[in-house]
Amino acid sequence: xxxxxxxxxxxxxxxxxxxxxxxxxxxxxxxxxxxxxxxxxxxxxxxxxxxxxxxxxxxxxxxxxxxxxxxxxxxxxxxxxxxxxxxxxxxxxxxxxxxxxxxxxxxxxxxxxxxxxxxxxxxxxxxx
Numbered sequence: 001x002x003x004x005x006x007x008x009x010x011x012x013x014x015x016x017x018x019x020x021x022x023x024x025x026x027x028x029x030x031x032x033x034x035x036x037x038x039x040x041x042x043x044x045x046x047x048x049x050x051x052x053x054x055x056x057x058x059x060x061x062x063x064x065x066x067x068x069x070x071x072x073x074x075x076x077x078x079x080x081x082x083x084x085x086x087x088x089x090x091x092x093x094x095x096x097x098x099x100x101x102x103x104x105x106x107x108x109x110x111x112x113x114x115x116x117x118x119x120x121x122x123x124x125x126x127x128x
Contacts, residue, residue, distance in 0.1 A: 002026035002117045004096045009122030016086050016126070022079040022096030022119060029077045030054045033099050033106030033115070036070065036081045038092035038124075045112055048094070049081060052104040059107045063089070086126045093121040 008020040020036065035050030049070035050059040058070055069082040079096060097115040099106075 002098075004098060004117055004119035006094065006096045006119040006122040009094060009124045011125040011127065012086055014087055014126055014128050017082070017084045018086065018124060020081040020083065020094055020096075020122060020124075022081075024077040024079065024096075024098065027098075027100075027117075029074060031100060031102065033101045033110055034072070034079050035059070035097055035107060035115070036079075036094055037097055037112060037115075038090075038094045040092040043092075045095070047107050047112060050107040051079070052101065052106050055104045057104040057106070083124070086124075088126050088128050090124060091126050092124060094124050095119055095121045 003025045005023045031054045033052055036048040037045050038048050039045040048061050048064055049068055051070045067085045071080045096119040098117045099110055099115045
């Protein structure tokens with residue numbers, strides 16, 4: 001049974017940092033697109049950062065480039081998102097998601113709706 005379990009969310013002031021973790025189990029960690037997606041109230045879910053587990057190619061939304069870093073620990077099947085210089089606009093529910101892929105094209109080549117596995121989400125709230 002595939003499980004993605006996020007942790008690390010919380011409340012911080014603007015300018016602060018958080019590191020999100022996503023522990024994956026129930027599938028072979030290689031050859032997957034894994035990423036972080038977020039959804040704020042009243043807004044559509046958007047891709048934040050995505051990585052191809054077998055090759056390390058990454059995607060970042062323009063709004064988080066330089067500030068956020070996606071990384072992985074293949075030995076422990078864990079995905080991370082280091083978030084620095086947080087702003088109130090980063091406030092959202094953050095989800096970890098995964099989909100199998102034969103190549104490193106993860107996003108936007110694979111749409112959000114095609115990501116197969118999702119975690120329950122972890123809330124990030126940034127106050128000004």
